[in-house]
Amino acid sequence: MSSSAPSDVALIRAEIRRRKRRDLWFGALGVLALALALLTVVTLFINMLIDGWARLTPEFFTSFPSRRAGQAGILSAWVGSLLVMLVTASVAVPLGVAAGIWLEEYAPKHWLTDIIEININNLAGVPSIIYGLLALGLFVYTFGLGQSIRTAGLTLALLILPMIIVATREAIRGIPQSIREGAYALGATRWQMVRHHILPYSMPGIFTGVIIGMARAIGETAPIITIGALTFIAFLPPAPLVGTPPFVNFEWLSAPFTVMPIQIFNWTSRPEAAFQQNAAAASVILVAMTLMMNGLAIWLRYRLRKNLKW
Amino acid sequence: MKQVRKTTMAALLALSAVGSAQAQIVKLDGSSTVYPISEAVAEEFQKARKNVVKVTVGISGTGGGFKKFCRGEIDLANASRPILKKEMEACAQGGIRFFELPIAYDALTVVVNPKNPLKQVTVADLKTMWEAAAQNRITNWKQVNPAFPDAALKLFGPGADSGTFDYFTEAINGKAKASRGDFTASEDDNVLVQGVQRDPGALAYFGFAYYSENRDKLKALAIVDPKTGRAVEPSLKTVLEGLYQPLSRPIFIYLSELSFKKPEVREFVEFYLKNAAKLAQEVKYVPLPARAYELNAEHLKQGKLGSMFGGEAEVGVRIEDLLAREARL
Numbered sequence: 206m207s208s209s210a211p212s213d214v215a216l217i218r219a220e221i222r223r224r225k226r227r228d229l230w231f232g233a234l235g236v237l238a239l240a241l242a243l244l245t246v247v248t249l250f251i252n253m254l255i256d257g258w259a260r261l262t263p264e265f266f267t268s269f270p271s272r273r274a275g276q277a278g279i280l281s282a283w284v285g286s287l288l289v290m291l292v293t294a295s296v297a298v299p300l301g302v303a304a305g306i307w308l309e310e311y312a313p314k315h316w317l318t319d320i321i322e323i324n325i326n327n328l329a330g331v332p333s334i335i336y337g338l339l340a341l342g343l344f345v346y347t348f349g350l351g352q353s354i355r356t357a358g359l360t361l362a363l364l365i366l367p368m369i370i371v372a373t374r375e376a377i378r379g380i381p382q383s384i385r386e387g388a389y390a391l392g393a394t395r396w397q398m399v400r401h402h403i404l405p406y407s408m409p410g411i412f413t414g415v416i417i418g419m420a421r422a423i424g425e426t427a428p429i430i431t432i433g434a435l436t437f438i439a440f441l442p443p444a445p446l447v448g449t450p451p452f453v454n455f456e457w458l459s460a461p462f463t464v465m466p467i468q469i470f471n472w473t474s475r476p477e478a479a480f481q482q483n484a485a486a487a488s489v490i491l492v493a494m495t496l497m498m499n500g501l502a503i504w505l506r507y508r509l510r511k512n513l514k515w
Numbered sequence: 516m517k518q519v520r521k522t523t524m525a526a527l528l529a530l531s532a533v534g535s536a537q538a539q540i541v542k543l544d545g546s547s548t549v550y551p552i553s554e555a556v557a558e559e560f561q562k563a564r565k566n567v568v569k570v571t572v573g574i575s576g577t578g579g580g581f582k583k584f585c586r587g588e589i590d591l592a593n594a595s596r597p598i599l600k601k602e603m604e605a606c607a608q609g610g611i612r613f614f615e616l617p618i619a620y621d622a623l624t625v626v627v628n629p630k631n632p633l634k635q636v637t638v639a640d641l642k643t644m645w646e647a648a649a650q651n652r653i654t655n656w657k658q659v660n661p662a663f664p665d666a667a668l669k670l671f672g673p674g675a676d677s678g679t680f681d682y683f684t685e686a687i688n689g690k691a692k693a694s695r696g697d698f699t700a701s702e703d704d705n706v707l708v709q710g711v712q713r714d715p716g717a718l719a720y721f722g723f724a725y726y727s728e729n730r731d732k733l734k735a736l737a738i739v740d741p742k743t744g745r746a747v748e749p750s751l752k753t754v755l756e757g758l759y760q761p762l763s764r765p766i767f768i769y770l771s772e773l774s775f776k777k778p779e780v781r782e783f784v785e786f787y788l789k790n791a792a793k794l795a796q797e798v799k800y801v802p803l804p805a806r807a808y809e810l811n812a813e814h815l816k817q818g819k820l821g822s823m824f825g826g827e828a829e830v831g832v833r834i835e836d837l838l839a840r841e842a843r844l
Contacts, residue, residue, distance in 0.1 A: 272555045272798060433544075433583075437554045437572035439561050461540065461571050471574070474547075474703045476728035476799070 250492060257486030265486060269439035270468065274479030279487050281438045282468035285354070286423055286494075288442060288457060289464060292358020293365065293422055298415055301366050305373025305411075310399055329367040336364045337431030345432055352433035354442060355458040360428050365418030372414020376407035406513060409506040416502035420495045426466040436471050438463050465491045539779040544573035545580020545593035546678055547702075548722055549766050551798040552619060552791065553593050559794065560786045568779040577678040578602075581769075585609045590774035591784070594767045595621070595678035600826030612772040615822045616784075616811045617837055618791045620801040622723040622749035623683055623762040626733040630715040632664060635737035635746040638761065641687045644670065644718065650695040656716065670698035671707040671719035683720055686761040686830040708733065720762075723749055724799035738762055754801040761831035766800070772820060788812050807838055 268278025308325075312318045340360035344350045350359070380403060388398040442460030446452060465487060472484035543553050550572060557570035575583065577594045584592035585606040598606075598615070606613060625641065627633060633656075643649060643659045656663035673679045675692060685691040701707055704725045711717040712732045726735050726749070737746040740760045753759040768787065774780045788811050792802035823840035 270554075271558055272551060433573065433575070435544075435571045435573045436550065437557055437570075439558060440566060440569045461542075474705060476704065476708075476725040478728070 250489070253485045253488045253492070257482055257484075257489050260482050260486035261489065265483075270437055270471075271439075274475075274477055274483055277472075277480075277483055279465065279468055279490065281441060282463050282465045282487070283490070284441055285434075285438075285462035286464045288354050288445075289357045289361065289429075289462065290419060290423055292355060292458070293361040294415070294419060296359060297362035297366050297369055297418065300362070301369025301415075302373050302411055304366075305370045305377065306399060306403065308370070309374050309377040310395065310403060325367050325370050329371060332427075333364055333425055334427040334431060336360055337428030339363070340428060340432050351459060352435075352461060353459045354462045356432050357429055357434065357462065357464070360432055361422040361425060364425065364428065365422050368418040368421070369411070369414050372417070373407065373411050376410025376414070377403055379410065380406050409509040409513075412505045412509065413502045416498050416505075420498045423464075423494060423498070424466055424491065426464075426470060429464055429467060434467050435461055435463050436467060465494075539568045539777075541568060541570045541591070541774075541780050541783045542573075542589040543571065543591045543593060543768070544575050544583050544589045546577040546595040546766070547574045548577075548595035548621060548678060549593035549618075549768065550574050551724065552766075552795050552800060553591075553768065553787075555794040555798055556783075556787045556790055559790060560783055563786070564782075568782065570783060576676050577681075578676070581605070584613075584769060584771065585611050587611055587771065587773070590771055590777075590780050592769040594769055596682055596764070597767065597824035597829065598769060598822050598826065599828065603822065603826050612820045613822075614770040614772065614775065614815055614820060616768050616770060616788070616814075617765045617803060617807065618768055618787070618811075619766050619795040619803060620754050620834065621764055621766055622754045622759050622801065623679065623686075623720055623764060624723050624726040624749045625718065625720045625736045625738065625762070626711055626726055627718050627736060628711055628715045629732070629734045631666075631734065633736060635739060637739040638687060638741050641738075642689075644668065645672075645684070645694055645698075646688050647693055647695055650697050653695075666716040669710070669714050669717040670695075671710040671717060672698050672700055673704070673707070673721060674700045674702045677702065679720075679722060681828065682764050682830065683762070685828050691828045723754075723801075727799040751796075751801050755804070755834070757833035757835065760833075763801075763833075764830070765803075765832060765834075765837055770815075772818075775815070784815070785812070803834060807834065810838055 265278045266283065267280055268276060269280050270282075271277040304325075308318065308322065312321075337360060340356060340363070344356045344359055345352060350356045384402050384406070385398055388402050393401070438461060442457035442462065443454055445454055445457050447454045469484050469487045469491065472480045472487065475481075541557075543557070553572050557572050561568070561570055572593075573580075573589075577592075577596055580589070580592040580594060581598060581602040582605070583589045585602065586609055598613075625636060640659050644653060653659060654668055655665065656668050657665050659668070672683070672694070675694075680694070681691045684694045688694060699707075699710055701710075704721045707719045707721055708725055708729050711719045712729075726733060735749055737748040738759065739746045740758070742760065745758070747753050747758045747760070749759050749762070754763045757763070770780075770784055775784065788808045791808060792805065795802045823837065
């Protein structure tokens with residue numbers, strides 16, 4: 206026995222070394238995969254930046270589309286995108302968060318809620334064009350909302366609703382059960398417990414879900430084309446804020462519109478090469494908008510988490 | 516659940532109730548081929564009218580445009596082919612009577628890679644390449660015509676939803692939408708341009724504007740007119756003189772009679788007819804002779820409704836034939 210002990214140790218050491226080597230290999234593979242993904246995105250972005258750099262002037266943001274590439278701009282497109290996002294957020298966030306809270310905190314656990322759960326998860330995977338077709342039938346024709354900013358906002362709200370519900374539920378599940386029990390022990394009702402504990406603690410996760418959903422919605426083209434967004438539109442919707450009482454104006458909701466992805470799509474299919482530069486410049490801006498939204502999500506999550514003291 | 520539904524409906528109704536006071540908007544939609552001309556006219560019109568009257572132009576294809584048009588959702592439909600019988604019926608059902616206004620000509624251009632020695636092609640050759648029977652069978656230029664080079668034949672064309680596809684198949688294969696299916700199809704003509712540019716054995720067809728912008732990368736083939744036996748290259752001149760046959764095609768706007776009663780639409784259409792020649796040429800289409808636009812204006816004044824084509828898919832209509840025709844609903 207005593208003679209074999211040193212070789213046992215050597216064997217074990219060799220085994221450990223081999224396992225550590227494998228560990229290293231896997232780590233390297235992971236870094237490679239990440240680098241490949243990042244490199245693709247960065248290459249594409251730099252490529253667009255080089256193509257579109259000359260067009261990234263202040264006039265590009267303040268000009269309407271035009272048949273002359275040099276004078277064309279994205280004013281109606283970015284305003285349209287922004288207003289559609291506004292409608293989307295104000296519809297999808299309250300509905301999604303409320304649905305998530307109900308499913309996690311209120312809903313009884315039985316087969317009906319199971320079916321609802323499965324359906325929500327399935328909805329998150331439905332192709333976006335299906336939402337466009339649904340919206341065309343429901344919002345445009347049945348409700349008669351027209352091919353307006355309101356219709357587009359509601360359509361995209363439907364699209365990202367499942368994402369927000371899922372994110373809300375995930376965030377709520379991360380909250381320890383002891384917090385709920387503590388609140389109940391002090392005599393809180395269920396609503397008080399949700400209002401003072403569940404909502405604030407799950408906020409970072411909810412925000413992340415909302416903004417990732419919005420970042421997806423802003424790049425959507427198919428459902429917006431389906432409901433009939435326009436390609437050439439050289440005027441802006443009526444301003445939401447006006448100088449006379451009641452100071453707010455909701456006419457913009459029913460205004461015709463276009464959005465960034467449609468403008469880009471139109472420019473890439475033009476015969477003149479100069480329009481390709483416009484498309485590249487507009488794509489850079491769209492990517493920048495998405496990155497900014499994602500950055501905002503990270504910052505908000507960081508800020509809100511810092512205030513959490515369990 | 517009921518409560519929720521009620522609240523949602525109420526919210527939607529509230530949303531739809533606001534902002535019913537619409538500004539004056541002239542709405543166009545339809546073909547992507549006609550889009551550049553309508554866009555140019557809309558841009559100039561709004562400039563001239565200081566944005567008092569607003570114009571929107573959408574792209575949903577000739578067929579999609581007619582659907583909206585016959586439901587009365589838009590004032591004018593952009594169309595790269597004449598209205599079909601079933602579309603006329605849909606319009607009649609929707610109570611939409613219309614004016615048909617030809618506004619320009621386009622030359623469907625057949626292009627090959629500049630390395631290809633070929634200069635001209637007959638309609639029969641094109642049919643051999645594109646007919647449905649050629650599927651998986653005709654894969655080499657030599658099979659089309661023994662005089663052609665020995666090279667793999669790669670075909671590119673627009674997708675089946677486009678008016679260009681309808682017109683080309685009608686003109687070459689004798690029946691709209693009859694085509695082999697094993698070609699690279701794209702709704703984006705730039706994809707077709709790139710395909711031909713990269714492959715010495717490639718052949719594609721699309722509107723003249725895309726060839727015109729890519730003359731350095733592509734070679735347009737002269738088409739032999741089956742009636743005269745003459746090989747004719749696509750150009751402004753040959754289309755105007757009616758020589759480039761059968762791939763010259765008129766393009767149209769269709770105007771709803773109801774919309775025409777609105778002063779802003781009337782003003783826009785008058786502006787369109789006055790400026791179409793200049794703007795069509797600017798975006799690489801072939802303008803009609805001045806007489807044609809005058810005739811359009813006369814038809815509007817006299818209230819001549821309907822189509823000159825009787826719902827038939829027709830190819831090879833020369834400009835002077837077009838002017839001599841009578842419109843019917």
